[in-house]
Amino acid sequence: MRPRGGRSTPAGEHRPVLLDEVLAALDPRPGELVLDCTVGFAGHAAELLRRVGPTGRLIGLDLDPANLSRSEQRLTKVGHSFSLHHLNFAGIQQALAGERANVVVADLGVSSMQIDDAGRGFSYMRDSPLDMRMDPTRGKTAAELLATLPAAELSRAFAEYGDEPRADAIAAAIVAERSRRAIATTRDLRQLIERAAPVKVEKPRPGVAKPWQQKVRPTARVFQALRILVNRELANLAELLRVLPDVLAPGGRAAVISFHSGEDRLVKQAFRDGLRAGVYAAVSVDAVRAGAEERRDNPRSRSAKLRWAKR
Numbered sequence: 001m002r003p004r005g006g007r008s009t010p011a012g013e014h015r016p017v018l019l020d021e022v023l024a025a026l027d028p029r030p031g032e033l034v035l036d037c038t039v040g041f042a043g044h045a046a047e048l049l050r051r052v053g054p055t056g057r058l059i060g061l062d063l064d065p066a067n068l069s070r071s072e073q074r075l076t077k078v079g080h081s082f083s084l085h086h087l088n089f090a091g092i093q094q095a096l097a098g099e100r101a102n103v104v105v106a107d108l109g110v111s112s113m114q115i116d117d118a119g120r121g122f123s124y125m126r127d128s129p130l131d132m133r134m135d136p137t138r139g140k141t142a143a144e145l146l147a148t149l150p151a152a153e154l155s156r157a158f159a160e161y162g163d164e165p166r167a168d169a170i171a172a173a174i175v176a177e178r179s180r181r182a183i184a185t186t187r188d189l190r191q192l193i194e195r196a197a198p199v200k201v202e203k204p205r206p207g208v209a210k211p212w213q214q215k216v217r218p219t220a221r222v223f224q225a226l227r228i229l230v231n232r233e234l235a236n237l238a239e240l241l242r243v244l245p246d247v248l249a250p251g252g253r254a255a256v257i258s259f260h261s262g263e264d265r266l267v268k269q270a271f272r273d274g275l276r277a278g279v280y281a282a283v284s285v286d287a288v289r290a291g292a293e294e295r296r297d298n299p300r301s302r303s304a305k306l307r308w309a310k311r
Contacts, residue, residue: 016043017301018257021288022104022105023047025255025308030101031055035242035247038091040111042071044286049078055105058082059096061089063135063231064114090239092247100249106240109259110134110227122227123269125218126188132230142226146183161234161262162225166197167276170222186223193219224260234262241270245279248311264305271309283309 007224012063016022022044028034030049035047039060060082062068068084075082085095089106114134115122121131121142130143146154151171158167173196175197183189195216228234244254252296264287271283287305294301 010242015298016040016107018288018290018294019044019047022255023051023291023307025284025306026105026253028052028056028103033099033249034058034059034103034105034236035101036093037092037104037106038108039071039084040067040107041113042107043105045071045082045187046078049075049080049082049104052080052103054080056080059101060084061087061092061095063088064111065135065137067111067113070113071263076111083142084208086135088236090236090243091245092240093243096247100252101247102249102252104244104248104252104254105257106255106261107257108233108237111188121186122223124186124190124216124223127185130184130186130189130228132229139230142189142230143182143184145226145230146174146189147202157229158222160225160229161260162221162223163261164197164218164221164225166218170218172196189226190219191223193222195239196242228260228262234266236268237263241266241306243307244270245274245311249277250311251310252311254311257306259303259305264307267307271307274309280309280311283307 026048028048030051030053032052033056034045034048034052036048036058039045039062043057045060049056052058058081060071060075060086062071063086065086068086069118072084089093110122114120118126118128123279128144130141132142133139138143151174154174155167155171158164158170164170175190177183177192183192197215200217233259248254256267258267268287271280274280275283285305287307290301290304
């Protein structure tokens with residue numbers, strides 16, 4: 001499911017993924033303006049706000065209004081200036097209102113808190129309505145898309161966004177099933193996928209995933225693809241990358257954390273194109289990955305890739 005959340009700290013707060021690496025790449029300084037495009041539970045935002053200090057400021061965006069109330073509480077404890085906005089990160093120019101940011105961070109994907117919320121429909125591990133909207137106030141739900149999209153469009157999404165090799169069979173099974181009854185819950189979809197794409201489980205041995213992990217791979221890939229489709233994640237990321245050079249102040253730094261190969265390709269290409277065009281003065285040569293300790297403590301960090309650029 002490639003969530004962006006982190007492990008819990010002793011105080012019960014989630015430690016954000018790649019926190020030390022983000023701080024090193026962005027090097028926030030007193031008095032600077034920070035833009036957090038995906039504020040979530042304010043894990044990255046709180047640390048960035050502490051470093052820009054009482055003369056600095058942070059602007060935070062999030063699609064999920066529930067995240068904003070949580071992040072407000074956490075940022076208030078820091079005690080410095082901030083503002084929060086219920087906005088898609090593709091709309092960063094609206095949030096900045098003509099200003100330019102010194103520091104920009106975007107932690108893509110769904111958060112751990114959203115995954116763990118049984119009513120949101122992001123996880124195939126518990127039964128709930130098939131919603132999957134990061135902004136529950138607008139847009140079509142996953143169930144609505146499954147009920148209306150043609151098989152070809154569903155198959156293309158499962159293949160492109162989920163790298164699912166049996167995308168055609170799963171899409172055909174969805175279309176056949178919806179002619180008989182609605183696919184309304186995560187359990188409905190998981191059971192359908194398991195019937196349409198059964199997994200031959202290999203015996204456990206070094207280098208081979210555990211049997212339960214092998215069994216759920218098609219389900220995990222389809223759920224990921226469907227969530228990306230519901231929230232138009234790649235289109236929104238492309239827009240963010242397009243306007244990013246215009247909202248960064250001279251010398252400004254940006255960092256993007258991705259969890260999906262399609263996202264990472266977009267970021268990598270945009271940063272390299274910007275470097276060749278002279279828009280960026282420097283970009284990361286390779287993706288920064290979580291260290292062994294973080295991967296051990298937070299398995300959800302294993303797929304995280306951080307890339308940075310400097311204006």
